[in-house]
Amino acid sequence: MLDLARRVHNHNFGIDPIVRSLLDTDFYKLLMAQTILRRHRDVAVTFGINNRTTRIRIADEVDAGALREQLDHARSLRLSRGEATWLRGNAFYGRRRILSADFIAWFEGFQLPEYHLEARDGQYELTFHGPWVETTMWEVPALAILNELRSRAVLRNLGKLDLQVLYARAMTRVWEKIERLRKLPDLSIADFGTRRRHGFLWQDWCVQAMDEGLGSKRFLGTSNCLIALRREVEAVGTNAHELPMVYAALAEDDAALARAPYDVLRDWQEDYEGNLLVVLPDTYGTTGFLAGAPNWLTDWTGIRIDSKDPIAGGEEAIAFWRSRGADPREKLAIFSDGLDIDTIERIHAHFHGRLRIGYGWGTLLTNDFRGLVPDGRLDPVSIVCKVTHADGRPTVKISDNPTKAQGPADAIARYKRVFGVGEQDAMAVVV
Amino acid sequence: MLDLARRVHNHNFGIDPIVRSLLDTDFYKLLMAQTILRRHRDVAVTFGINNRTTRIRIADEVDAGALREQLDHARSLRLSRGEATWLRGNAFYGRRRILSADFIAWFEGFQLPEYHLEARDGQYELTFHGPWVETTMWEVPALAILNELRSRAVLRNLGKLDLQVLYARAMTRVWEKIERLRKLPDLSIADFGTRRRHGFLWQDWCVQAMDEGLGSKRFLGTSNCLIALRREVEAVGTNAHELPMVYAALAEDDAALARAPYDVLRDWQEDYEGNLLVVLPDTYGTTGFLAGAPNWLTDWTGIRIDSKDPIAGGEEAIAFWRSRGADPREKLAIFSDGLDIDTIERIHAHFHGRLRIGYGWGTLLTNDFRGLVPDGRLDPVSIVCKVTHADGRPTVKISDNPTKAQGPADAIARYKRVFGVGEQDAMAVVV
Numbered sequence: 001m002l003d004l005a006r007r008v009h010n011h012n013f014g015i016d017p018i019v020r021s022l023l024d025t026d027f028y029k030l031l032m033a034q035t036i037l038r039r040h041r042d043v044a045v046t047f048g049i050n051n052r053t054t055r056i057r058i059a060d061e062v063d064a065g066a067l068r069e070q071l072d073h074a075r076s077l078r079l080s081r082g083e084a085t086w087l088r089g090n091a092f093y094g095r096r097r098i099l100s101a102d103f104i105a106w107f108e109g110f111q112l113p114e115y116h117l118e119a120r121d122g123q124y125e126l127t128f129h130g131p132w133v134e135t136t137m138w139e140v141p142a143l144a145i146l147n148e149l150r151s152r153a154v155l156r157n158l159g160k161l162d163l164q165v166l167y168a169r170a171m172t173r174v175w176e177k178i179e180r181l182r183k184l185p186d187l188s189i190a191d192f193g194t195r196r197r198h199g200f201l202w203q204d205w206c207v208q209a210m211d212e213g214l215g216s217k218r219f220l221g222t223s224n225c226l227i228a229l230r231r232e233v234e235a236v237g238t239n240a241h242e243l244p245m246v247y248a249a250l251a252e253d254d255a256a257l258a259r260a261p262y263d264v265l266r267d268w269q270e271d272y273e274g275n276l277l278v279v280l281p282d283t284y285g286t287t288g289f290l291a292g293a294p295n296w297l298t299d300w301t302g303i304r305i306d307s308k309d310p311i312a313g314g315e316e317a318i319a320f321w322r323s324r325g326a327d328p329r330e331k332l333a334i335f336s337d338g339l340d341i342d343t344i345e346r347i348h349a350h351f352h353g354r355l356r357i358g359y360g361w362g363t364l365l366t367n368d369f370r371g372l373v374p375d376g377r378l379d380p381v382s383i384v385c386k387v388t389h390a391d392g393r394p395t396v397k398i399s400d401n402p403t404k405a406q407g408p409a410d411a412i413a414r415y416k417r418v419f420g421v422g423e424q425d426a427m428a429v430v431v
Numbered sequence: 432m433l434d435l436a437r438r439v440h441n442h443n444f445g446i447d448p449i450v451r452s453l454l455d456t457d458f459y460k461l462l463m464a465q466t467i468l469r470r471h472r473d474v475a476v477t478f479g480i481n482n483r484t485t486r487i488r489i490a491d492e493v494d495a496g497a498l499r500e501q502l503d504h505a506r507s508l509r510l511s512r513g514e515a516t517w518l519r520g521n522a523f524y525g526r527r528r529i530l531s532a533d534f535i536a537w538f539e540g541f542q543l544p545e546y547h548l549e550a551r552d553g554q555y556e557l558t559f560h561g562p563w564v565e566t567t568m569w570e571v572p573a574l575a576i577l578n579e580l581r582s583r584a585v586l587r588n589l590g591k592l593d594l595q596v597l598y599a600r601a602m603t604r605v606w607e608k609i610e611r612l613r614k615l616p617d618l619s620i621a622d623f624g625t626r627r628r629h630g631f632l633w634q635d636w637c638v639q640a641m642d643e644g645l646g647s648k649r650f651l652g653t654s655n656c657l658i659a660l661r662r663e664v665e666a667v668g669t670n671a672h673e674l675p676m677v678y679a680a681l682a683e684d685d686a687a688l689a690r691a692p693y694d695v696l697r698d699w700q701e702d703y704e705g706n707l708l709v710v711l712p713d714t715y716g717t718t719g720f721l722a723g724a725p726n727w728l729t730d731w732t733g734i735r736i737d738s739k740d741p742i743a744g745g746e747e748a749i750a751f752w753r754s755r756g757a758d759p760r761e762k763l764a765i766f767s768d769g770l771d772i773d774t775i776e777r778i779h780a781h782f783h784g785r786l787r788i789g790y791g792w793g794t795l796l797t798n799d800f801r802g803l804v805p806d807g808r809l810d811p812v813s814i815v816c817k818v819t820h821a822d823g824r825p826t827v828k829i830s831d832n833p834t835k836a837q838g839p840a841d842a843i844a845r846y847k848r849v850f851g852v853g854e855q856d857a858m859a860v861v862v
Contacts, residue, residue: 161643164636165606171599205595212592 015066018148018200019074022110023083023225025140026194027092028237030225034103035243035271036133045246046389047135049126049142052403052429053381057122061377062149064119067126070145075112084108086229093236093275112138132390136242139385143195146383147367151198154377169372170198174206174365177341178213184348187214189359190236191222192336193366196380196431203366207231210365220358236360238276238304238334239268241397242387244283248415249390257418262294269300277301278334282308282400284419290320298324302332302356308400309427310335310347318354328355336360338430340368363431382429401427446497449579449631450505453541454514454656456571457625458523459668461656465534466674466702467564476677477820478566480557480573481837483860484812488553492808493580495550498557501576506543515539517660524667524706543569563821567673570816574626577814578798582629585808600803601629605637605796608772609644615779618645620790621667622653623767624797627811627862634797638662641796651789667791669707669735669765670699672828673818675714679846680821688849693725700731708732709765713739713831715850721751722851729755733763733787739831740858741766741778749785759786767791769862771799794862813860832858 036043051058079087084104092098113134116127126142128135158166181187191210197203207227210219221234228235244261251257261283269277277300281289286308298321305313314335318328333355335347344359351357369378386406387395396407396415402424405412415421467474482489510518515535523529544561546569557573559566589597612618622641628634638658641650652665659666675692682688692714700708708731712720717739729752736744745766749759764786766778775790782788800809817837818826827838827846833855836843846852 159643161639165602165640168599168602168606171596172603175596175599208592209596212590 015069015073017073018070018145019077019141020200021083021226022077022079022107022112022137023086023229024144024194024200025137025225026192026223026237027225027228027235028223028239029137029140030087030099030103030107031237031272031276032239032243033107033133033136034099035267036136037103037106038100038271039267040132040246043132043246043250043391044130045132045135045387045391045395047128047138047142047385048388049124049146049383049385050406051123051381051383053383054123056381058146058150058381058383059119059122059124061153062124062146063153064117064124066149067124067145068117070149071115071117071126071142074141074145075114077112079108079110083229087225090229090235092234095274098272098276106133110134110137112141115142126385127388132246132387136387139242140195143383143385144197144200147196147380148199150381151369151378154373158373166369166372170202170369171205171209173368174209175213177365178209180341180345181214181218184345185352186357187218187348187359188220188357189214189218189344189361190220190234191224191227191365192237192360192362194222194224195385196363196383197366198369198378203227204231206366207233223360238278239264239280241280241283241399243268244280245387245395245397246390248284249393249395254414254418257415258292261289262292262297265297265300269296275301275332278304278332280304280306282306284396284398284415285421285424286313286316286400288420290316293320295324298326302334302358304334304336304360306337306399307404308337309425310337310343311350313400314347314351314355329353330356332356332358334358334360336362338362338364340364340430367431380431382431400424401429403427403429446500446504448504449501449576450508450572451631452514452657453508453510453538453543453568454517454660455575455625455631456568456656457623457654457668458656458659458666459654459670460568460571461518461530461534461538462668462703462707463670463674464538464564464567465530466698467567468534468537469531469702470698471563471677474563474677474681475561475822476563476566476818476826478559478569478573478816479819480555480577480814480816482554482812482814483834484814485554487812489577489581489812489814490550490553490555492584493555493577494584495548495555497580498555498576499548501580502546502548502557502573505572505576506545508543510539510541514660521660521666523665526705529703529707537564541565541568543572546573557816558819563677563818567818570673571626574814574816575628575631578627578811579630581812582800582809585804589804597800597803601633601800602636602640604799605640606644608796609640611772611776612645612649615776616783617788618649618779618790619651619788620645620649620775620792621651621665622655622658622796623668623791623793625653625655626816627794627814628797629800629809634658635662637797638664654791669709670695670711672711672714672830674699675711676818676826676828677821679715680824680826685845685849688846689723692720693723693728696728696731700727706732706763709735709763711735711737713737713744715827715829715846716852716855717744717747717831719851721747724751726755729757733765733789735765735767735791737768737830738835739768740856741768741774742781744831745778745782745786760784761787763787763789765789765791767793769793769795769860771795798862811862813862831855832860834858834860 113130118125128138207222221236223237243264247260247264251260303317321328339361363380367380396411544565547558559569638653652667654668674695678691678695682691734748752759770792794811798811827842
């Protein structure tokens with residue numbers, strides 16, 4: 001009764017690939033890539049990995065050869081016919097043809113571009129240089145590969161029973177969180193956990209658990225296109241800091257720089273509508289951004305609160321909408337920064353009834369193995385893959401939390417001046 | 432890559448058998464059967480199921496047809512050649528040939544005898560009548576079948592993810608108990624959980640978890656012969672109430688009745704030695720049994736404390752050994768009644784250093800799904816399969832807990848008089 005063919009096939013696996021499809025990425029990367037392809041096809045950028053949890057020496061934990069094998073495997077991937085069909089035919093946010101024929105045709109010919117890898121001081125320097133629309137596609141697979149290799153390095157040393165118990169505990173933990181979520185009125189939550197997941201199969205399980213535990217009224221879907229396709233749940237997402245960061249880096253003078261974050265949104269609203277019109281206001285400080293926002297931004301569906309204390313950020317959004325004559329109860333605030341069940345409950349208790357609330361739950365949904373092996377070796381790390389240069393100029397991110405700032409000191413100083421950023425409260429970055 | 436043969440085979444399964452081997456039973460049944468075969472081959476007895484958790488209407492939960500199918504399947508089983516080889520060649524308690532060639536030859540020809548089944552008032556009357564050595568073999572498989580059918584009736588209505596979460600929680604619970612056990616000094620514990628297990632595969636998992644979690648110094652083994660064979664752990668066990676109950680029922684007068692519990696042990700020590708010399712003193716009250724115990728019983732290895740409050744029972748054993756000039760620290764007390772991790776910790780805190788302690792952990796090791804589905808539908812029930820008649824006479828059990836007493840009222844009154852049993856404290860029977 002043994003499946004001999006399967007056993008023999010498994011014996012001969014060269015590697016066990018982590019990323020097995022170009023759709024194993026976040027939906028917002030496709031939305032952003034389409035906008036980039038349409039408007040900034042010739043911009044060359046550099047993306048690079050940055051591990052903000054510096055005490056974790058990833059290059060000591062993850063073998064460079066194994067990392068290269070996984071990255072090379074990802075580069076061998078092409079969009080399959082069935083995947084292209086899904087992109088063409090599927091409705092996203094209730095609408096078909098959000099992704100244009102041009103974009104899908106480009107995607108069908110797409111291959112992840114070359115990478116540059118070296119280890120330094122226990123960390124990997126992993127960079128991607130080339131056309132923006134190509135390099136941007138590395139962000140999610142590169143992070144997913146690094147995070148899963150880190151998990152695998154720990155799991156390799158566990159016996160079969162230890163593995164069973166590990167996953168039993170992790171499943172129990174996820175399920176207990178879901179049971180607490182069920183108690184929240186008018187919940188609306190999505191999985192944003194691809195990049196820092198424990199592993200692909202685990203994210204896939206978490207999505208199924210959320211879907212079964214919450215139902216499709218409360219569980220909106222997943223940012224992961226491949227899982228959305230296979231599990232027939234919604235693919236969801238908005239946009240990220242890379243857009244204003246590149247627009248800002250390309251600005252020719254201070255006046256253009258000050259306009260850049262709004263230029264992004266003007267372009268975005270030409271390309272998308274409805275629930276895709278969610279502002280990410282914190283790239284150069286939320287307060288200044290909202291103060292200088294053009295009136296048409298008031299018509300957008302909502303705001304994503306991603307680096308400020310969520311209570312303060314939500315209150316600031318409410319005050320903004322009120323000051324512009326909009327009713328906050330008709331507006332959407334999406335919370336997506338370092339969420340866990342306690343934070344979600346706290347945010348919900350504070351804002352329920354005053355705003356439409358959405359949660360984009362990432363790392364602590366798909367990678368909460370904290371404390372389940374000794375020395376926290378499966379605890380998630382705060383690792384990001386960010387655009388660092390655009391057409392040769394350094395990019396800058398300031399955000400509402402100086403711990404998340406990025407860029408050369410002189411450029412940061414200039415941006416702070418242009419955007420009128422004053423003192424900021426530093427908050428510890430959990431994940 | 433699909434295992435078509437396996438799928439097709441599974442499609443065509445008539446039933447999914449619960450008991451698949453005559454060795455899927457407790458080791459002490461083989462020890463007792465050997466003694467019965469040698470000394471009481473012609474005694475005819477009746478065994479019967481009794482559900483002491485009367486609020487649970489098992490006949491409403493478990494389909495009679497499915498129950499018959501499982502019982503019939505168990506009747507179709509014969510000892511296999513490999514199983515007989517294991518019984519012949521394996522060392523039990525460090526000794527080979529504990530089971531004689533005669534007994535194994537008898538076992539090779541053995542088939543479980545006929546059963547009588549009817550439903551009454553929501554409970555099953557399931558009885559087995561015939562030669563003692565045959566009917567005694569039904570106790571464990573009959574109980575395991577009823578308990579697993581009860582589990583399956585609940586599990587049938589759960590989706591795949593609910594099942595995953597259920598087992599994840601149950602595994603987490605078992606593992607957390609094991610982690611607490613690891614902290615107990617000089618621990619010595621065995622699995623006694625065959626009869627009331629959640630299911631065979633679950634008991635098998637629990638044994639693996641105990642073995643890996645505690646190691647073979649602390650985890651002595653399992654009462655289940657089939658799991659002991661397959662997992663290469665020790666098969667363990669002692670003896671049960673049925674021996675004194677039948678000996679007592681066969682006694683011709685009060686004097687013979689008073690002697691019966693000691694006659695059992697005199698026969699037993701002719702057949703076995705060492706760690707198999709563990710007295711089960713409570714059939715007709717521990718206090719009177721110990722007061723009247725012949726001096727040779729002082730040389731036995733230990734006492735099993737099975738129905739009295741464990742602290743009181745252990746203290747009584749210590750007092751007994753001291754009164755007979757024995758050092759309790761060289762004696763073994765085996766606790767086996769309704770144990771769970773809290774009880775084990777309490778007993779250990781009280782007796783460690785004063786006695787050699789052993790734990791026979793049953794239902795709450797192999798069937799602790801309490802609270803994991805609504806309405807406690809997977810909570811274990813206190814169901815037993817006891818000898819009720821021997822050569823036409825009713826059997827009687829009094830024990831140290833009147834909740835566990837069994838037999839006709841007049842016979843109980845006579846036994847209480849003969850054994851000098853006074854007032855007893857009733858304790859709730861958990862499992």
